[in-house]
Amino acid sequence: MNEITMRIELLRGEMMKNDIDYYLILSSDYHDSEYVDGYFKAREYMSGFTGSAGSIVISLTEAALWTDGRYFLQAARQIEGTGIQLMKMGEPGVPEIDEYLAEKMKFGQTLGYDGRTMTKGFGDLLRDALKSKGAKFRTDVDLVDNIWENRPAFPAAPIWILEEKYSGRSVADKLASLRAAYQKAGAKGIVISSLDDIAWLYNFRGNDVKYTPVAMAFTIVTDEEAVIYISREAVSPEVKAHYDDLGIRFRPYGSIYGEASRLEGPIMIDPDRASEALIQSIEEPVFGANPPLIEKAVKNPVEQENFRKAHLKDGIALTKTIYYVKQMKNAGRINDKTELDIGAYLDDMRQLQPDFVSLSFESIIASADHGAIIHYAPTAESNKKIEDGFLLMDTGGHYLQGTTDVTRTLSIGEPSEEMKECYTAVLRGHLNIMSACFPQGTYGSYIDAMARRPLWELGLDYNHGTGHGVGYLMNVHEGPQSIRKKTSRSAEEAYLMPGMITSNEPGVYIEGQFGVRIENLILTKKARISGRDGRDFYDFETLTLAPYDRASIIPERLTDGQLETLNAYHAKVYELLSPHLNDDESLWLAEETAPMYK
Numbered sequence: 001m002n003e004i005t006m007r008i009e010l011l012r013g014e015m016m017k018n019d020i021d022y023y024l025i026l027s028s029d030y031h032d033s034e035y036v037d038g039y040f041k042a043r044e045y046m047s048g049f050t051g052s053a054g055s056i057v058i059s060l061t062e063a064a065l066w067t068d069g070r071y072f073l074q075a076a077r078q079i080e081g082t083g084i085q086l087m088k089m090g091e092p093g094v095p096e097i098d099e100y101l102a103e104k105m106k107f108g109q110t111l112g113y114d115g116r117t118m119t120k121g122f123g124d125l126l127r128d129a130l131k132s133k134g135a136k137f138r139t140d141v142d143l144v145d146n147i148w149e150n151r152p153a154f155p156a157a158p159i160w161i162l163e164e165k166y167s168g169r170s171v172a173d174k175l176a177s178l179r180a181a182y183q184k185a186g187a188k189g190i191v192i193s194s195l196d197d198i199a200w201l202y203n204f205r206g207n208d209v210k211y212t213p214v215a216m217a218f219t220i221v222t223d224e225e226a227v228i229y230i231s232r233e234a235v236s237p238e239v240k241a242h243y244d245d246l247g248i249r250f251r252p253y254g255s256i257y258g259e260a261s262r263l264e265g266p267i268m269i270d271p272d273r274a275s276e277a278l279i280q281s282i283e284e285p286v287f288g289a290n291p292p293l294i295e296k297a298v299k300n301p302v303e304q305e306n307f308r309k310a311h312l313k314d315g316i317a318l319t320k321t322i323y324y325v326k327q328m329k330n331a332g333r334i335n336d337k338t339e340l341d342i343g344a345y346l347d348d349m350r351q352l353q354p355d356f357v358s359l360s361f362e363s364i365i366a367s368a369d370h371g372a373i374i375h376y377a378p379t380a381e382s383n384k385k386i387e388d389g390f391l392l393m394d395t396g397g398h399y400l401q402g403t404t405d406v407t408r409t410l411s412i413g414e415p416s417e418e419m420k421e422c423y424t425a426v427l428r429g430h431l432n433i434m435s436a437c438f439p440q441g442t443y444g445s446y447i448d449a450m451a452r453r454p455l456w457e458l459g460l461d462y463n464h465g466t467g468h469g470v471g472y473l474m475n476v477h478e479g480p481q482s483i484r485k486k487t488s489r490s491a492e493e494a495y496l497m498p499g500m501i502t503s504n505e506p507g508v509y510i511e512g513q514f515g516v517r518i519e520n521l522i523l524t525k526k527a528r529i530s531g532r533d534g535r536d537f538y539d540f541e542t543l544t545l546a547p548y549d550r551a552s553i554i555p556e557r558l559t560d561g562q563l564e565t566l567n568a569y570h571a572k573v574y575e576l577l578s579p580h581l582n583d584d585e586s587l588w589l590a591e592e593t594a595p596m597y598k
Contacts, residue, residue, distance in 0.1 A: 004048045004082040010147040011046065012060055020112035020138055022059045022105060024097070024126075027052065028117040030275055031195045031216070034477055035361075037209050038152035040117070042144040049078045051375065055097060056084065059104065066097055069463025070374040073511065090463075098129035108134045115139030115277035123276040139276065155208035156231035156253075159215045161242055162473065166400050167203045168302030171246055174201050174292070178221055181291035188265035189222035190291075191256075191282065193274040196474050197292040202228065202248065204239070205473060211361045212475055213398060218256040218278075220263070225249065229256040257281045293480055296471065298499035303402065303472050304523060307501060307543055310402035311521070313356070315545030315573070316580045317349035318395070318406060322546065323585050325391065329412055334386050339365040339378035342386065342393070350397045360396035360403050360476040367391050371409070371515030374464055374507070388413030390423075390514040390552075398473050405476050405503055406544045407519035411552045421458065422508045423516050423552035428454035429506040430518045431562045433466065433483065434569070437527050437539045443495045444483035444502065451483070451506040460508050467502045470521055498538060500524045520544035545573050547592040555596045567595045 015023055029040040035052055043049070047056050047065050051074055054067035066087040067075045075086055088094050095103065101111065111130065115123070118139065127137070145151065164170055178201065182190040192198055195214035199205055206215025218229040226248045235250050243250070251259070260267075261281045269279055270290040279285055299307065324345060328334040343365040350356055362377045367384060370376045371392035378384075391412050396405035409423065429451035436447050444467060451466045467483030470476060480494035481502055496502070505519035522540035529537050547570060555563060570593035578586045 002081060004046070004079075004084070007046055007147060008058060008063055008083075011058060011143055014143040014146050015058075015060065015112065018112065018138060018141055018143065019110060020141070020143070021109040022057055022101060022111045023143060024111065024113040025056050025058070025144060026113070026117050027054055028119075029216075030116045030278075031193050031218075032117075032119055032273055032275065033195055033209060033212070033214075034475065035209055035212050037155040037216075039154050042142075042148070045148060046144060047079055047084055048082060049075050051075060057097060057100065062104075064100065072463070073373045074376060098125050101126065101135075102129045102133065105130060105133050105135060108136070110136040110138055112138040112141050112143065114142045115280070116142075116275045118276040120271040120274070120276050120279050154231075155216055156234045157207035157215065158236055159204045159206040159230070159234050159239060161239060162203045162205050162400075164203070165302070166306060166473070168300040168306075169203075171201070171203050171248070174203075174295075175221065175226055177295065178291050179223060182221075182268040182286075183223075185268050185286055185288050186266055187268035187286045189220060189263060190268040191260050191263075191274065191278065192219045192221070192270070192290055192292075193278055194270070194290060196471055196478060197273070197290050197296065198228070199474065200292055200296045200472075202243070206234065208234075211359055211398075213357060213473055214475075216253060218253070220256075220259065222263075227251055227259075229253050229259075289480075294494060294497075296474075297469055297479065297481060297494065298497055299472060299501060299523075300499070304499065306401035307472070307521075307523070310397075310399040311404055311543040311545055312576060312580075313353040313399060313401075314350065314397055314404040314406065315577050317346065317353055317397070318393075318408065318546045319573075319577055319581070319589065320349050320585060321346040321393075322408060322410060323581075323588055325410055325412075326588070334412055335388070337386050338383050339367055339370070339386070340380075340383045342391070343378065343395075346393070346395055353397075353399065355400040357398040357400065357473065360398050360405060364392065364394035364407075366393075366515060367412075368514060369512050371517075372509040372511045372513060374462075374509060374515070386412055390415070390419060390516060392515050392517055394517060394519065396476055400473065402472050403470055403474065403476055404544070405470060405519065405521060406546060407505055407507075407517045408546055408549065409516045409518060409552070410549050415552050418510075419514060419516075420552050420554050421557075422460070422510070422514075423549065424554045424557045425454040425458055425460070426506050426508055426516045426518050427548060427553060427566075428558060428562055429466075430504055430520070431558070431565045433504045433506075434520070434522065434540060434542055435561065435565045437529070437537055438496070439531050440536045440538065441495050442538070443493055444481055445486060445493065448483050448485055451504070455506070455508055462507045462509060464507070466506055467504050467522075470501045470503060496524045496538060498525050501543070504540075504542075518548065542569060542572075545576055547573055547589065550592050550596070553596065556598050558596075558598070563596060563598065570595070 051071035205213040465484030471478035507517035
């Protein structure tokens with residue numbers, strides 16, 4: 001019996017003590033965050049699967065793990081030998097969690113989960129699915145805590161103030177806008193649970209979640225007061241004095257549930273961004289999306305200009321790293337380096353940039369067949385030397401001026417014709433999005449096929465979205481906008497608006513051989529043309545600055561428009577980056593970004 005199966009057996013013992021037949025463990029914290037601190041990695045502890053997205057259901061006899069297409073290969077490897085069944089979300093014949101439970105549970109059985117980690121929408125879905133089974137629910141139990149030895153401490157790192165020269169708006173202005181929004185909805189106040197919305201509202205950042213500068217906190221805002229619920233050790237005397245001057249008070253993190261229950265009158269809360277437990281504590285909830293959701297996604301002019309500065313810095317770091325890899329390749333020494341070596345070199349290049357804060361996610365440095373694992377990240381166990389083939393690097397950083405997320409795929413050795421065909425098809429889709437022009441009211445799902453069509457023509461596709469929203473020194477994945485085939489059943493998609501920053505990252509993955517992904521961040525802006533019906537048209541400004549892999553491009557496969565877009569982008573890359581490179585790097589970049597012709 002391995003360690004994971006032993007933990008499952010221990011959990012089953014706790015289930016029997018509490019008369020629970022099925023126990024659901026989500027990947028969430030108490031704020032429905034995408035990435036969570038180690039304290040909340042109960043699903044990882046119980047399954048061994050380390051991906052950011054996934055849920056596990058454990059019964060007294062079976063266990064099943066759900067995850068999405070980014071992690072199919074990774075999850076299969078990590079749960080091998082545990083007896084856990086892998087449920088590949090979105091694949092034909094694979095039931096969703098509610099469907100699985102409806103099929104498996106017997107009449108009158110009990111489903112348990114920690115209600116602080118469950119959204120109202122998902123909880124309602126489970127209740128509807130299990131109504132005919134007469135199911136009972138236990139939502140007040142964290143059974144994993146009972147068996148988790150040496151569980152990490154609850155996060156409570158100090159918060160710090162993001163100055164207005166970076167945020168572009170004052171806290172007073174944001175609070176006034178928030179109050180107007182909940183009053184319009186007929187509420188007398190609002191409870192906010194989402195960490196990114198709270199950090200944005202109060203212009204602070206924290207360090208409670210690795211790679212995401214947020215703090216574990218709640219807030220209640222009424223006409224009379226604004227209160228932040230946070231661990232006392234997270235607030236220094238200087239920070240407290242700053243917020244005292246703004247009329248904002250702090251109270252203990254855990255007191256939110258009791259204080260929310262004492263609020264009078266209709267209180268606004270987002271059912272998709274607050275836990276079932278928190279919502280149930282409010283006597284008269286008014287449901288609606290958190291007002292900061294769109295305001296935060298639409299970057300103001302100060303934030304937009306800061307983002308350009310952040311991407312210049314990031315482009316310098318990444319381009320220097322690409323040059324280093326290419327020079328090592330030319331010298332015949334790249335095969336002595338490992339994935340972790342390349343990641344460490346790029347980390348060093350980023351840390352040399354002014355105002356660097358941290359990485360924005362775990363670096364993905366994937367050589368050869370590892371590139372086919374969509375969100376592979378090297379560990380001490382999986383790390384290997386760089387092999388001939390493709391080297392996929394998906395990385396990013398947080399700066400005071402914004403957040404970056406960029407992917408470049410480099411050829412090591414002479415790329416095969418298949419590799420070139422795949423790379424060029426991905427690039428063509430990437431260029432299609434880069435040059436897109438569309439009317440006001442367009443959703444990202446409407447333009448997703450523009451990226452996929454060149455791959456479809458080869459009988460290929462990819463199992464992830466084409467683009468996700470990006471926060472300002474915040475979540476590297478931050479909606480509500482996206483570019484993908486479809487949204488999840490609970491997601492509220494937003495159309496693309498000027499000021500939104502979204503990724504553009506088509507890819508292709510050939511299992512056991514290689515992966516290709518190319519990613520830039522793009523800023524939606526008003527286009528020069530207008531619709532004949534008076535509607536505005538929008539297009540994209542590409543923020544990311546780094547060359548593509550010239551050796552992997554088949555220019556004859558590109559349309560004239562795609563070739564024009566490619567050459568214009570490369571000209572911009574050289575113009576902006578070359579002054580910050582040494583002579584050898586600048587000469588190499590001139591060759592890499594020279595115009596291509598059919």
